[in-house]
Amino acid sequence: MIEILKNFNETWLSALNWLAQYSIIKDIAIIFADAPIFLLPIFLLSFWIIHNKKWETSKKENMLYIVYSVIMAISINLILQKLVHIERPEAFLHNAGHFLLNHIPDASFPSDHAAVSSSFITALFLLGYKKPAYFMLPFFVIMLISRVIAWVHWPLDIIGWIIVWITSGFTIFKFRNFFIFKKINKCIIKIASFIKL
DSSP states (O other): OHHHHHHHHHHHHHHHHHGGGSHHHHHHHHHHTTGGGGHHHHHHHHHHHHHHHTTOHHHHHHHHHHHHHHHHHHHHHHHHHHHOOOOOTHHHHTTSSOOOOOSOOSOOSSOHHHHHHHHHHHHHHHTTOHHHHHHHHHHHHHHHHHHHHTTSSOHHHHHTTHHHHHHHHHHHHHTTTSHHHHHHHHHHHHHHHHTTO
């Protein structure tokens, strides 16, 4: 089984990285490997301010549920990174391929970008922000593919755990009315309103 997964990773990594020989794809991969993740704070801050101006407390709570989904996905990632250490594709790259990004963190598995984007998009859909979700989804898909093209991640670092991160969004959505979430939300919103946010 391990040999099958290794072959899958190496085959798809080489195939996607082969696309980097085309300068347009190489340029897109370099930019999109990181840039779309910044849509998340831009969305959260913009919508928080919009909901604040309209005095929409329940919608501000939605922003917090999105943040909780992302925190849950990152927490799962941190646990997995402690249990399983997989090197980035750098070593495999020296034999064949184009390494496009330098100075990357050590842990390859699982992908933090995939965790954040998957849980974020799931939470957006579930909480009624479908238009922004549809707008951002292609950027996130390109980002994840770009991270494989740029040899930052193995393909299974991304696709192997997407279901877990999507579950983060579903879990927070399912339990959003729990007393503890309501209490934390009330406290955060109170502090934010004190500083005029």
